[in-house]
Amino acid sequence: MSRILAPAVLIGAILIVWEAATRVLSVPVYLLPSPSAIAGALAANAGLLAVSAWRTLATAMEALAVAAVFAGALALTTSLSRTLDAAIRPIAVALQVTPVIAIAPLFVIWAGVDHPERAVIALAAIVAFFPIFSGTARGLAAADPDLERLFDLYGATPLQRLARLKLPSALPFIVEGAKVAAGLSIIGAVVAEFVAGSGGEQGLAWRILEASNHLETAKVFAAILVLALMAAVVQVFFQWLERRALVWWRGR
Amino acid sequence: MSVAALSAVEVAYLGRGAALGPFDLTVGEGEIVALVGPSGCGKSTALRLLAGLEAPTRGEVRRAAGRGETAVVFQAPTLAPWLTAEANVALPLELAGEVRREARSRARAALARVGLAEAAAARPAQLSGGMAMRASLARALVTNPKLLLLDEPFAALDEITRRRLADDLLAIWAERRPAIVFVTHNVEEAVYVAGRVVVMSAGPGRLAGETKVDASAPRTAGFRATPVFRATAEAVSEQLASAMGTAA
Numbered sequence: 030m031s032r033i034l035a036p037a038v039l040i041g042a043i044l045i046v047w048e049a050a051t052r053v054l055s056v057p058v059y060l061l062p063s064p065s066a067i068a069g070a071l072a073a074n075a076g077l078l079a080v081s082a083w084r085t086l087a088t089a090m091e092a093l094a095v096a097a098v099f100a101g102a103l104a105l106t107t108s109l110s111r112t113l114d115a116a117i118r119p120i121a122v123a124l125q126v127t128p129v130i131a132i133a134p135l136f137v138i139w140a141g142v143d144h145p146e147r148a149v150i151a152l153a154a155i156v157a158f159f160p161i162f163s164g165t166a167r168g169l170a171a172a173d174p175d176l177e178r179l180f181d182l183y184g185a186t187p188l189q190r191l192a193r194l195k196l197p198s199a200l201p202f203i204v205e206g207a208k209v210a211a212g213l214s215i216i217g218a219v220v221a222e223f224v225a226g227s228g229g230e231q232g233l234a235w236r237i238l239e240a241s242n243h244l245e246t247a248k249v250f251a252a253i254l255v256l257a258l259m260a261a262v263v264q265v266f267f268q269w270l271e272r273r274a275l276v277w278w279r280g281r
Numbered sequence: 282m283s284v285a286a287l288s289a290v291e292v293a294y295l296g297r298g299a300a301l302g303p304f305d306l307t308v309g310e311g312e313i314v315a316l317v318g319p320s321g322c323g324k325s326t327a328l329r330l331l332a333g334l335e336a337p338t339r340g341e342v343r344r345a346a347g348r349g350e351t352a353v354v355f356q357a358p359t360l361a362p363w364l365t366a367e368a369n370v371a372l373p374l375e376l377a378g379e380v381r382r383e384a385r386s387r388a389r390a391a392l393a394r395v396g397l398a399e400a401a402a403a404r405p406a407q408l409s410g411g412m413a414m415r416a417s418l419a420r421a422l423v424t425n426p427k428l429l430l431l432d433e434p435f436a437a438l439d440e441i442t443r444r445r446l447a448d449d450l451l452a453i454w455a456e457r458r459p460a461i462v463f464v465t466h467n468v469e470e471a472v473y474v475a476g477r478v479v480v481m482s483a484g485p486g487r488l489a490g491e492t493k494v495d496a497s498a499p500r501t502a503g504f505r506a507t508p509v510f511r512a513t514a515e516a517v518s519e520q521l522a523s524a525m526g527t528a529a
């Protein structure tokens with residue numbers, strides 16, 4: 030109970046103090062709007078914000094799918110030989126540690142002025158790539174060594190070993206990587222839209238930029254609120270998915 | 282006729298040095314041999330050599346058992362958590378290309394033989410330690426091996442369960458008489474199960490003594506209380522104590 034009550038009380042207290050402070054101190058609305066002003070902006074722009082949130086979510090999930098395909102294929106390749114792993118891993122790590130915002134302009138050039146949304150998906154996919162890659166690679170190497178010996182003993186073919194031992198052993202690691210990647214793909218989608226823009230498919234990042242350019246600070250807060258809620262829902266969904274997957278995998 | 286033999290084998294691992302030998306062991310058809318020794322003496326290494334899972338650094342390993350005729354039971358049940366007990370037991374047959382239906386029905390028969398007919402659809406996470414070990418034993422038996430190798434299979438179980446499993450193992454042996462090599466650090470268990478107890482010295486393990494257990498198999502009830510059992514267990518314990526003493 031206190032897990033719900035405690036944060037609710039704290040948030041309520043913050044909102045009351047915030048509301049009171051902006052009124053008493055008459056803070057200009059473009060500097061710090063009151064919670065009630067933000068609620069007003071949220072209600073006034075509900076439709077637009079919902080559509081924008083949907084686009085950001087769709088972009089993030091497309092990026093997640095692209096990342097999963099490439100990361101899975103690459104992790105499978107590195108699992109085939111130590112030399113391949115040694116060759117590929119430094120490049121994957123370099124990609125991981127380079128800030129996405131630094132490479133965004135390149136992708137804007139490559140995608141061309143007509144398709145900034147392609148650059149956004151590619152950039153979000155790069156952000157989501159690494160957790161899936163490292164999770165899959167780690168999982169493919171995590172099979173019980175005695176089970177490996179058993180497969181040796183019965184003369185399993187490489188394909189049997191992959192399909193019946195390595196991939197099933199890797200499943201919990203892959204799902205965990207996908208969960209982390211899902212959260213990152215939303216961050217990636219927002220950051221990339223800030224830099225690359227979004228053409229016709231305007232997402233929440235665009236709403237935030239647009240509103241801040243007009244000093245509509247309440248609308249900025251409203252868009253951030255929607256973004257945070259959406260990210261939380263995605264995170265909870267993937268946590269639920271991970272639990273379900275583990276129950277299915279282990280049988281309890 | 283021997284099923285498997287180690288002659289003057291030595292095993293050394295990179296960075297860890299000598300792990301075993303020189304060591305000789307011949308396992309006859311239908312024989313039950315227990316390997317006893319202090320931890321780190323290379324018992325498990327010897328077992329992996331007999332299984333053909335590892336090659337010796339020096340010396341020779343002869344194996345009469347072909348592919349699928351050797352089975353290993355590890356210290357942990359080593360079941361795949363994502364498969365049912367039945368699918369786990371059917372795995373050796375399916376890897377060998379047996380059709381699924383036939384493999385599954387033989388797996389159910391093997392599970393029934395170890396008293397797990399009811400648990401065919403259960404996952405390893407739903408089995409108790411003893412049941413999981415039985416499933417592991419069923420998986421080893423499903424191919425009707427000529428050579429059954431067990432690496433401290435009951436070490437993690439409580440005393441009552443391990444005694445029951447020892448009796449089950451002997452009953453199973455009586456049906457088809459595979460040669461069995463049984464690694465354990467429990468002297469009484471070794472004397473109870475085996476026809477011959479081989480004691481190894483501290484690592485790198487060598488032969489420290491060998492004792493025949495002069496009693497009929499499978500064991501009769503109350504065998505643990507007989508003078509033969511007590512005397513043999515004492516003799517093996519003394520060999521083991523002096524084998525450990527040389528290392529200390």
